[in-house]
Amino acid sequence: MSAQEPLFANNKTPADAPNLQRSWVEPRSLLNLVLSGLTWIAAIIASVPLFSVLYGLIVRGGHRLSLEVFTELPPAGFEEGGGFGNAIVGTLVTVGIGALISIPFGILAAIFLGELEPNGKVAFASRFCAKTLTGLPSILAGVFAYALVVMTTHTYSAPAAGVALALLMLPTVVLTAEEAMRMVPANMKNAAYGMGCTRSQVIWKIVLPTALPGVLTGVMLAVARAAGETAPLLFTALFSSYWFVENGKADLMTPIASLSVLIYNFSGMPYDNQIELAWTASLVLVLLVLLFNILARVLGRKKV
Amino acid sequence: MNVFEEAATGEEISGPPSQADYLLDRSFRGLATVCAWFIIIVVGLLLWEIGAKAVPAIGEYHLGFLTGTTWDVNKHTFGILPEIWGTLYSSILALAIGGFFGVSMAIFLTQDFLPARIALVFRTIVDLLAAIPSVVYGFWGIFVVVPFIRPIADWLNAELGWLPFFGTTLSGPGMLPAALVLAIMILPTIAAVSQDALRQVPYRIKEAAFGLGATRWEAILKVMLPTASTGIFGALVLGFGRALGETMALAMLVGNSNQLSLSLFSPGNTLAALLALNFPEAGEREVPVLMYAALVLLLITLAVNMIGTAIMTLTSTQMRAGK
């Protein structure tokens, strides 16, 4: 006796069962294949210039990378050797001040825009202003900070640079953080409210930790951009060929070196030594940002 | 075991907030409100600063400034129409290229086309490119991009020269090299923020689509992208803003010539580059004119954002209503 044939609805036979095998010729499947292929091609085309820039940086800047670069002061004119240790310190200080200003303000504003009152008039105006700030040319930020800080204190300084950079970093931080906070699932927040949390507690303990990766993306993008900006620094921090900290004292209200201004200066000089150092400085700048990115990712792993 | 122990003591796990909690809550919310106001105040201050400095120029040149095409310091005739055109042309072109490749890169990196580890490494490298100083991009453009597209440009001009887009020969710096480098500069921003938007979409929504028999791309196009659309739009806004305001790289690559042309190969000029190049040496008479140009740039950013928000509201209403 043969095994019982399974019973199909409507008295159909096994031969009538739909074929669940994917057929490559079927239009939907074909479209899928074509689109996937196009995406691969698009990714490769986009990567070519990206890797070309990085490759250029590594090739031209790599061979001068040494301890000397971190410990020496910038060379002048026909001098050989030299480094840009003071510029590295300067970039850390100026971007640090800029981050100290823009990150707290930005995240708090994003909390307002994304959580507290996303649909109010104030939120609308604030969001609009943030979007308008994205288009601010870096030189205007520099001019603004010059009028605000440099002319009142009668000196170039790192805090002035921090103000200019903060202006450039703020929109990125605010807009990205707001988006990240909006995407936090409502049921998580509702559960917290149900347990008797105040709105601040919900934000502090639920929304921020969940949105942290998105917020950090904004912070990283903002910091990366600020580290590479030249025009605002020319109007606020100028440049210095000496160390920031001398004999244990640091004067915050004097011009300070920075990697981006160093690159601007050296790339424009007709001497090979300086041009090579400019490329190395670009490489060091990118490596610094890489370090910061890795640190941020490690510290900001999703806590919830 | 612990849970029962806690329950046995009779202490409540959940309960209404205490007085201290309320105080903290109020102050924290107040702080957040202050910060949101801060942004509005900063932009207001900025507009006031620039506007105040621009008033003498506005009074002198009125709206002719926006339609004039010469920039002659000696004869005191100023006009920024070529710059307005250049800003819009280069930014829209850059957004089209950078936006397309950025979003497709984001899809590529988040939709399981690559193993997770490799995708992370790739993403880190792309993020790094946001840190490269504009000066370096400028040099890369002059030394790599321009020689690269020169043969293509010459061929296009020879064969298809009747099309206004290929009407002139490439004399070196020009609109196309500038737009290409600008696209590369905004690509990391667009890709990073879009990736976040796509990653935020709960996986079960995608699974539901698969469960209904969708192919991978149907799930991406009809489910993932629409859900992530606000985030992706935000990414495009950030990218476009950056393109409008980019200064140093464009100053080196756009050719800085007051040409109003549809041709991709002719040199042009942008408002940000004009500002950056003329401000350091501007005398008393020129500063108000440059501030007027800066005001125009800010107004363009405002207008573009308004149009974008309007489009966004329209499409999302359509989606909610229709589908």
Next chain:
Amino acid sequence: MLGVVLNVVGLVPASAEEKLRLTGSGASFPFPLYSAWFKNFSREHKNANIDYQAKGSGAGVLDFINHTVDFAASDAAMKPEEIAKVQGGAVLLPMTAGEIVIAYNLPGNPKELKLPRDVYPDIFLGKITKWNDARIQNANPGLKLPDMPVTVVRRADSSGTTFVLTSHLSAISPNWKNGPGAGTTVNWPSSDKFVAAPKNDGVTATIKQTPGAIGYIEYAYAMGAKVAMADLQNKAGQFVRPSAESGAAALASAQLPENLIAWVLDPEGEQSYPIATFTWMLFYQQNAAPEKAKILREMVEYGLTEGQKLSVKMGYIPLPENVVSAVRAAAKKIQ
């Protein structure tokens, strides 16, 4: 108010044994030379650190008027109305000089292209559009010039270099004077064969990358980048090669008035190179502290002695003797 807070919080009071920090800003043309001077000077004088940042002559003058720096530098000196704005009076001292060369990029790299006096203004006016134009070819019988369009590379940013070149062109060509005229930015002919690049290095890079290009850059940059330079015909009718000697010959004919501001727009002399200029350092007559004034005077002396030796090596023109003594005398005004 913000300024007061920052001043109180940030300032570290300077004590007697602390190093004096002096800051200057301005022209980018002499930047390589000045930064070498200041670095050597600071090394020898342990009590001072001098910094200089290139941002452009105009920005330097602005800083000088606003008292945000201790000294400044400008390729275009200062206009009388600007000098009047400086509280405490200004002392302008020419510290070094340079010449502007016309660099070009032709296939086959022909050296010593000769450009007659009436030809090069017309190239910059856009009237001569091909390299094998009869007027250029006739001046260069030994060279076979190609049938290529001329791409003129000019400065995108306003600059003292443009000011010097256009002043010279205004002096020798009435068409130029009535057309674009002289200035840090001028209205160049509107043609897609006129491209612009920022700063000397941008123009140099663009010339090197564009076949058939011609442009104007400072001598030091042409030397450093090894770009071909043209021989220009001077007032006496001679074709002169750009060099330190021909530049010095041009400057020797300069008559320096009381305020030490002089231009050699069209120098006399057989050996003179036609386009050369001084560049000035700007000091306050009344400085914030007598120690600062002393350091500045010592710095000027250094520039006039050791500094001049360095200038030839780096591609600048050494100051003629009469200029050196005039500057030394005027430097006493810095108090």
